[in-house]
Amino acid sequence: MDSIVDLRSDTVTRPSAAMREAMATAVVGDDGFGEDPTVRALEARYAALVGKEAAIFVPSGVMANQIAIRVHTRPGDVVLAGRRAHVVLYEMGAAGRNASVQFATLDDSDGMLDAAEITAQRAGEAHHHAAASLLCMENSSMAAGGAIWTRDRLMAVADAATGLKIHLDGARLFNASVASGISPAELAAPADSVMSCLSKGLGAPVGSMLAGSAAFIAESGVERKRLGGAMRQAGILAAAGLIGLEQGIDRLAEDHRRATYLAEAIEAAWPTAGVSADATATNLVVAHLDNTDAVLAHLAAHGVLADTIAPRQLRFVTHLDVDDAGIERAVAAIETAPVRR
Numbered sequence: 491m492d493s494i495v496d497l498r499s500d501t502v503t504r505p506s507a508a509m510r511e512a513m514a515t516a517v518v519g520d521d522g523f524g525e526d527p528t529v530r531a532l533e534a535r536y537a538a539l540v541g542k543e544a545a546i547f548v549p550s551g552v553m554a555n556q557i558a559i560r561v562h563t564r565p566g567d568v569v570l571a572g573r574r575a576h577v578v579l580y581e582m583g584a585a586g587r588n589a590s591v592q593f594a595t596l597d598d599s600d601g602m603l604d605a606a607e608i609t610a611q612r613a614g615e616a617h618h619h620a621a622a623s624l625l626c627m628e629n630s631s632m633a634a635g636g637a638i639w640t641r642d643r644l645m646a647v648a649d650a651a652t653g654l655k656i657h658l659d660g661a662r663l664f665n666a667s668v669a670s671g672i673s674p675a676e677l678a679a680p681a682d683s684v685m686s687c688l689s690k691g692l693g694a695p696v697g698s699m700l701a702g703s704a705a706f707i708a709e710s711g712v713e714r715k716r717l718g719g720a721m722r723q724a725g726i727l728a729a730a731g732l733i734g735l736e737q738g739i740d741r742l743a744e745d746h747r748r749a750t751y752l753a754e755a756i757e758a759a760w761p762t763a764g765v766s767a768d769a770t771a772t773n774l775v776v777a778h779l780d781n782t783d784a785v786l787a788h789l790a791a792h793g794v795l796a797d798t799i800a801p802r803q804l805r806f807v808t809h810l811d812v813d814d815a816g817i818e819r820a821v822a823a824i825e826t827a828p829v830r831r
């Protein structure tokens with residue numbers, strides 16, 4: 491085991507031996523000509539998993555989101571999204587730069603959106619407000635500590651968004667599926683497009699998937715090229731992604747178990763940090779503290795890394811490169827941290 495317990499993100503995972511073997515032996519071709527059989531296989535596999543006609547392999551989750559926004563909107567459109575959604579806060583203003591859209595942000599404190607707020611927002615169109623054309627959902631919700639959507643809320647929001655396109659940022663859709671017991675296809679059913687990251691809990695080194703109708707994916711191929719994201723012998727990367735989809739999904743339950751255990755320890759050690767083990771659904775735990783810098787320094791001195799996602803918000807992420815012993819080390823460091831709240 492590494493001497494550092496790295497809980498900053500599930501993106502720090504390194505490819506397994508099986509992935510490296512598959513990468514080394516992958517059959518490849520020029521994906522710019524649509525000739526890479528391993529990329530084709532990955533795209534077909536993901537499309538089937540999320541119940542969409544077609545899919546496209548892209549370098550990152552941000553690019554998948556950006557392509558979807560560009561295809562679904564026209565410059566000047568309003569995009570409805572959660573106040574703390576990745577597309578709103580964590581993509582460096584890319585949607586404004588790449589698609590010339592503006593966001594109308596909605597309450598997402600529990601990770602979900604509210605149907606009544608969407609209906610109220612859309613009512614403005616009858617009163618000279620710019621019209622929305624797209625709604626972005628995020629499941630699981632990163633900023634809400636990996637919270638997942640309930641089936642009821644999903645249906646109510648989809649209903650309130652009738653007439654709009656819906657894009658699902660499912661960077662961690664498989665975590666949401668494993669935690670809820672609802673299939674990825676059912677979670678993605680209300681959405682016109684869905685993206686998922688291969689490079690997070692599934693353990694692949696690079697890449698994300700975007701799926702939707704065949705026409706949407708054909709347009710996405712053009713936008714991927716415009717953004718400089720078309721790749722060549724990308725089967726080398728797709729081979730690892732296929733292993734992630736085959737072997738990585740069920741394993742996510744282990745990350746969730748460890749996150750709940752970590753949340754229990756944080757709840758006990760830092761009772762005012764707003765962490766609830768009962769509410770920890772997937773692999774993220776977000777603690778609210780006044781002195782995050784001091785706590786990060788204390789944890790680092792004990793060989794434990796975490797990160798901030800907002801002022802006074804400390805995030806821990808469990809993943810396949812952190813085992814039970816690593817979590818115990820993190821708990822020991824948490825218990826002695828000089829927390830102020």
Ligand SMILES: Cc1ncc(COP(=O)(O)O)c(C=O)c1O
Nearest residue numbers: 550551552553576632659661687
């Ligand atoms: C919810 C969510 N969406 C999108 C992304 C972007 O993924 P990537 O880092 O592959 O661009 C992330 C990554 O952290 C995320 O958490």
